[in-house]
Amino acid sequence: MRFISGLKPFQFLVLGFLSYVVIGTAFLSLPISQVTWVSTMDNLFNVTSAVSTTGLSTVGVSDSYTLFGQIVILVLFQLGGIGYMTLTSFIILARGRQLSELRNGVLGTEFSLPAEFKIHSFIFQVAVFTLTIELIGTMILFMEFRSAGVDSPFWMALFHAVSAFTTSGFSTFSNSMESFKGNWVICVTVGALCYMGSIGFIVLHDAFLAIKSKAYRITFTSKVILVITALIFFVCAPLFYLSEPSLRSTGFSEGVLISAFQIMTASSTAGFNTVSIGGLAPASLTLLIIAMVIGASPSGTGGGIKTTSVSSCIGIVVSILRGRSSVTFFGHSIPNVRLMTAVASVSVYLAVLAAGVFMLSITEKQEYIKLVFEAASALGTVGLSMGITGELSGAGKMIITFLMFAGRVGPLTIGLSLFHSAKEAGKPKKSDLAV
Numbered sequence: 001m002r003f004i005s006g007l008k009p010f011q012f013l014v015l016g017f018l019s020y021v022v023i024g025t026a027f028l029s030l031p032i033s034q035v036t037w038v039s040t041m042d043n044l045f046n047v048t049s050a051v052s053t054t055g056l057s058t059v060g061v062s063d064s065y066t067l068f069g070q071i072v073i074l075v076l077f078q079l080g081g082i083g084y085m086t087l088t089s090f091i092i093l094a095r096g097r098q099l100s101e102l103r104n105g106v107l108g109t110e111f112s113l114p115a116e117f118k119i120h121s122f123i124f125q126v127a128v129f130t131l132t133i134e135l136i137g138t139m140i141l142f143m144e145f146r147s148a149g150v151d152s153p154f155w156m157a158l159f160h161a162v163s164a165f166t167t168s169g170f171s172t173f174s175n176s177m178e179s180f181k182g183n184w185v186i187c188v189t190v191g192a193l194c195y196m197g198s199i200g201f202i203v204l205h206d207a208f209l210a211i212k213s214k215a216y217r218i219t220f221t222s223k224v225i226l227v228i229t230a231l232i233f234f235v236c237a238p239l240f241y242l243s244e245p246s247l248r249s250t251g252f253s254e255g256v257l258i259s260a261f262q263i264m265t266a267s268s269t270a271g272f273n274t275v276s277i278g279g280l281a282p283a284s285l286t287l288l289i290i291a292m293v294i295g296a297s298p299s300g301t302g303g304g305i306k307t308t309s310v311s312s313c314i315g316i317v318v319s320i321l322r323g324r325s326s327v328t329f330f331g332h333s334i335p336n337v338r339l340m341t342a343v344a345s346v347s348v349y350l351a352v353l354a355a356g357v358f359m360l361s362i363t364e365k366q367e368y369i370k371l372v373f374e375a376a377s378a379l380g381t382v383g384l385s386m387g388i389t390g391e392l393s394g395a396g397k398m399i400i401t402f403l404m405f406a407g408r409v410g411p412l413t414i415g416l417s418l419f420h421s422a423k424e425a426g427k428p429k430k431s432d433l434a435v
Contacts, residue, residue, distance in 0.1 A: 053077050378404045
């Protein structure tokens with residue numbers, strides 16, 4: 001108990017997600033979870049992928065795991081998506097109790113909320129938003145899957161709705177969403193779920209209050225998230241369509257849908273695909289890598305560097321080019337502590353990505369672009385692959401497993417937990433921009 005009480009919030013966060021991995025691996029290793037025998041290494045890989053909401057898998061989910069095993073995977077990426085301690089904190093608050101200082105610290109560290117947000121009401125909204133959005137998504141997908149003749153349409157709809165909102169990218173279909181590449185209802189529904197999960201609960205909270213009261217103005221953080229997310233989509237989607245030769249054989253409508261879906265799934269770090277990623281052109285793969293590295297937004301279910309950190313870096317560059325001493329974005333001055341955090345996060349993220357690619361280049365006999373793509377997908381908790389995941393060596397699987405875990409808790413958080421470098425870590429700092 002003395003050891004636990006002495007932990008800082010970021011250390012507790014790392015150990016918390018690690019406990020999910022250990023418990024999940026134990027459950028997925030049970031005979032009742034498996035159709036055919038799956039090694040402990042593969043179970044560890046797949047559990048880490050679920051907890052980190054990545055979606056990479058060394059085996060086929062529907063072919064290798066029973067319904068019980070699939071439920072275990074669903075529970076893991078649901079818990080991984082809403083965050084460590086969120087569910088238990090909701091239960092505590094629902095019983096009329098107060099959250100402990102440590103629990104508040106962990107939640108504050110994980111969600112990185114702006115100053116005007118109260119953690120207690122925010123946790124309630126996370127639970128309500130999650131349940132409501134996933135339920136609506138399940139109903140829409142159920143009707144479409146049933147019309148398409150999919151077996152067990154309700155289970156398939158529930159699994160994919162939760163997988164989409166948590167941006168985990170797990171699919172019980174052997175080819176992900178390729179069979180529905182021309183189905184606008186399914187693709188738009190999955191895309192909407194992924195984006196609502198990736199933009200984060202801060203934006204959903206603001207949207208709810210804006211609808212409730214016309215006088216309410218959304219926060220600066222939400223504005224930044226929405227603008228950067230839209231910028232990535234409207235720049236990269238047309239470029240993807242123009243640069244991908246395989247789309248020339250499809251109709252214009254289907255080609256546009258495929259392009260939009262793939263950029264959506266990369267930037268939201270969801271990991272679904274409607275085309276074979278291994279057959280894409282280098283230019284298209286480059287766009288996907290850029291979108292995966294930038295990633296989703298804070299307080300959401302996705303990974304990556306985060307849109308707010310990217311906006312801070314853009315602000316620094318623009319300020320330097322214009323010869324300004326202060327850094328602003330959309331007319332707002334960004335505090336130095338946020339700038340330092342953003343630069344540190346980006347630097348550590350890119351360093352871990354580079355180290356991961358380097359290690360994979362040593363352990364694996366695959367094309368370099370495939371290794372870069374796999375590493376970027378793992379660290380960004382995306383789940384897209386050029387088809388080499390199941391071919392990785394034992395060492396390669398461990399490298400990808402670490403990258404997925406690091407991507408979920410954040411490379412900088414892992415660094416802080418190891419080096420104890422923040423004296424005020426137990427008191428999460430807040431400002432007008434979450435990073």
